[in-house]
Amino acid sequence: MKDTTVLARCNLYAVLGAIPHLLYLDPDAAALVRGKNIRVGFSVKNGPKATLIFKDGEAEMVKGIEKCSIKLWFPSAEKFNSMIDGKGSPIPVSGFQHIGFLLGAFTKLTDSLSAYLRPEPEKLQDPAFFERSTTLMLYVIGRAIVQIGNHDRVGMFSASHITDGKIKLGIGDTLAVAIHCKDHHLVFNAFPNDCGVTSQMVFDSLQTARDLFDGNINAIAAVGMGQVRVSGMISQVDNVNRILDRVAIYLA
Amino acid sequence: MHKINTYEKSREAFARAVRVIPSGIYGHQGPAEGCYIPVEAFPLYSSKADGTYLWDLDGNRFIDYMCAYGPNILGYHDPDVDAAAARQRAISDCTTLPNTVMIDFADLLVDTVASADWAFFAKNGGDTTTLAIMTARAYTHRKKIVFFKGYYHGVAPWTQKIDYAGVIEEDVMHNLYCEWNNFEQLAELFDTYKGEIAAVIAQPYMHGNFMDNHLPADGFWKKVRGLCTANDTVLIVDDVRAGFRLDLAGSDHYFGFEADLICFCKALANGYNVSALCGKDFLKNTVSSMSYTGSYWMSAVPFAAGIACIEKMRKLELPRLLMEKGTKLADGLRSAASKYGFDLRVTGAPSLFYLRIADDPSLRLHQEWIAECVLRGVFFTNHHNHFINAALTDADIAETVEVADEAFGVIRERHPR
Incomplete structure (x- = not known):
């Protein structure tokens, strides 16, 4: 059911890809890398490659591993996925002088990310933590949808039924991500505006979004209750939802 | 002006349903698969039906163009x-x-x-x-x-x-x-x-x-x-x-x-x-x-x-009769759309016609119009073909076209040319 290379793509581009959002949302996380100017490259043999660029307390992820300060190499997608699961350590193949960053600030950062994405139930009682955690989940899910829709065999089947357009996934009036579809290829947009939106699925609150992400309420029932609103080209939302079902398989 | 329906009892029933029935109303007759957009514009449960009409729990009467998604061909309670x-x-x-x-x-x-x-x-x-x-x-x-x-x-x-x-x-x-x-x-x-x-x-x-x-x-x-x-x-x-x-x-x-x-x-x-x-x-x-x-x-x-x-x-000779009724309705709907500058496409056989406002590729304009029709007592649905039944009269068709006209007017006011 799961393709390990697709899982590696999800882990790299969606999970680690959420680190820039983490720094934006959590001042404590941002403080860990303040003043650091470093590029961490991830290279998975026969799999994805990307670089996290840390600069001035912010970060961005770019594809490829050119010009990285420290390069982490993984002999297989399985090894990379194990590392994300906390069952293995990365092997630096260059930039050994930055090992301190890797073992210090970077490890604390990924621990913080894990705390938000796999939270202890009691931590969710803190409204600020709850909001950050749910917001980060939206970013991770949005990015994972793109990876699965573009690379997973079943996900690609779903994407093959998505017409060109911009599908907005939102929480309330203020938070949204978008999936752009062109010729059945999906691209993630973390900061969409409403221009050109062809369909949307909007959760009425962080709580509804959280309950759906955690599988505590049913999306179909939530639509009936008005907690989830869909409109526009419904077949787009329908097929994105089918990919969303596979996100749960990959990242649960 | 037609009265605007409200659906408090339907909402209460649905809240009761989701506790004991998966998704409340599963399948094509449910608000999600049925594309009830927005859900507040649609009734969710019926209280009775007769001929071409359906009544919801709140007592609102609808000219029903879904015909139970097809079975009602002669009229409810023939x-x-x-x-x-x-x-x-x-x-x-x-x-x-x-x-x-x-x-x-x-x-x-x-x-x-x-x-x-x-x-x-x-x-x-x-x-x-x-x-x-x-x-x-x-x-x-x-x-x-x-x-x-x-x-x-x-x-x-x-x-x-x-x-x-x-x-x-x-x-x-x-x-x-x-x-x-x-x-x-x-x-x-x-x-x-x-x-x-x-x-x-x-x-x-x-x-x-x-x-x-x-x-x-x-x-x-x-x-x-x-x-x-x-x-x-x-x-x-x-x-x-x-x-x-x-x-x-x-x-x-x-x-x-x-x-x-x-x-x-x-x-x-x-x-x-x-x-x-x-x-x-x-x-x-x-x-x-x-x-x-x-x-x-x-x-x-x-x-x-x-x-x-x-x-x-x-x-x-029912198919001929239904085709005639469907054609009359389609002509009326197209004409009402045209009056407000909308391009309403009516496709398929007239006896099971499909509707789409072609002016907006995202279909949200179409969804708004359908919602306004339902709120005024004409049960259309967004993205499924409709059905004609034998009990539908010329007066029903005329009322439908009036409602459609009013709904197009509302949409045009909301989205000026």
């Missing part, structure tokens, strides 16, 4: 059908031995449906499409089935797709897909899978959801029929949705060809629960050899209702 059902209920219904009314119904279907040499009864459309596929595979000893993209043939795993919940790869690994009206693509599939294709299954024309409906291109069915015959492939027409609204002799007859197997349900008994697979003589022995049955499949009341329904449809 007196002749209900009387026949009541007479049979007084005699027997679900019993150890079937009643001979079953034979009478089969005789009538064979006499009515041009391609039918026999009839096999079940309950839902999906029972018959599944039996049709099994029959084709049993007869041909082949595995592959060709579908036309945009199809709907029920909810059994073989009818779904690999990305649907609960469907495994093995359920759909022998499904082949082809574009509607693309004979060359179909012929290529037959070349690629020579001697492997058990059946082609298709609705008589493309009345898929979320898209304008498309009638068959000139000569398309004749060529498909020829290709199937030349390759010993069974041609299955799924007439569950369109059956009896185009032609009482079957929609294959309407389009000038003969299916090997044809599936009926919906309008077969004006809402009484029965479906039928009809077929050519050469497949009768194959069907006889199959293990296929259900607890209520030989209940007599729906057979009696079906007989009364078909007899009345014949008497009324």
Whole structure:
């Protein structure tokens, strides 16, 4: 059911890809890398490659591993996925002088990310933590949808039924991500505006979004209750939802 | 100005339902699959129905253009059908031995449906499409089935797709897909899978959801029929949705060809629960050899209702009547749209028309208009074809057009040119 290379793509581009959002949302996380100017490259043999660029307390992820300060190499997608699961350590193949960053600030950062994405139930009682955690989940899910829709065999089947357009996934009036579809290829947009939106699925609150992400309420029932609103080209939302079902398989 | 409906009681009932029923109302009659956008514009439960009207829990009356998604063809509570059902209920219904009314119904279907040499009864459309596929595979000893993209043939795993919940790869690994009206693509599939294709299954024309409906291109069915015959492939027409609204002799007859197997349900008994697979003589022995049955499949009341329904449809020359009513309605709706500068597309057969406002490719304008119609008592739905029934009067059509006009006015005010 799961393709390990697709899982590696999800882990790299969606999970680690959420680190820039983490720094934006959590001042404590941002403080860990303040003043650091470093590029961490991830290279998975026969799999994805990307670089996290840390600069001035912010970060961005770019594809490829050119010009990285420290390069982490993984002999297989399985090894990379194990590392994300906390069952293995990365092997630096260059930039050994930055090992301190890797073992210090970077490890604390990924621990913080894990705390938000796999939270202890009691931590969710803190409204600020709850909001950050749910917001980060939206970013991770949005990015994972793109990876699965573009690379997973079943996900690609779903994407093959998505017409060109911009599908907005939102929480309330203020938070949204978008999936752009062109010729059945999906691209993630973390900061969409409403221009050109062809369909949307909007959760009425962080709580509804959280309950759906955690599988505590049913999306179909939530639509009936008005907690989830869909409109526009419904077949787009329908097929994105089918990919969303596979996100749960990959990242649960 | 028409009154604007509110649905407090429907909402309360739905809140009660979600506690004990998965998703509250599952399937196509639920607010999610039914595309009730926004959900507040739509009623969720009915309290009664009569003729062409449906009343919701809050007492709002609707001119119902969904007709229970097809079964209501003569009008809810048709007196002749209900009387026949009541007479049979007084005699027997679900019993150890079937009643001979079953034979009478089969005789009538064979006499009515041009391609039918026999009839096999079940309950839902999906029972018959599944039996049709099994029959084709049993007869041909082949595995592959060709579908036309945009199809709907029920909810059994073989009818779904690999990305649907609960469907495994093995359920759909022998499904082949082809574009509607693309004979060359179909012929290529037959070349690629020579001697492997058990059946082609298709609705008589493309009345898929979320898209304008498309009638068959000139000569398309004749060529498909020829290709199937030349390759010993069974041609299955799924007439569950369109059956009896185009032609009482079957929609294959309407389009000038003969299916090997044809599936009926919906309008077969004006809402009484029965479906039928009809077929050519050469497949009768194959069907006889199959293990296929259900607890209520030989209940007599729906057979009696079906007989009364078909007899009345014949008497009324119903397809012609429904086409006339549908055409009158479509003309009125298009005219109302045009008055406000909207391009309303009405596609498919007039007796089961599909609506789309073409001015906005995202369809949100269309969804807003549908919502305004429903709020004013005309039950349209967003992205599914609609159905005409015999009880719909000229006055109902006029009222519908008035409501549509008012709704277009609201939308135009909201979205000025």
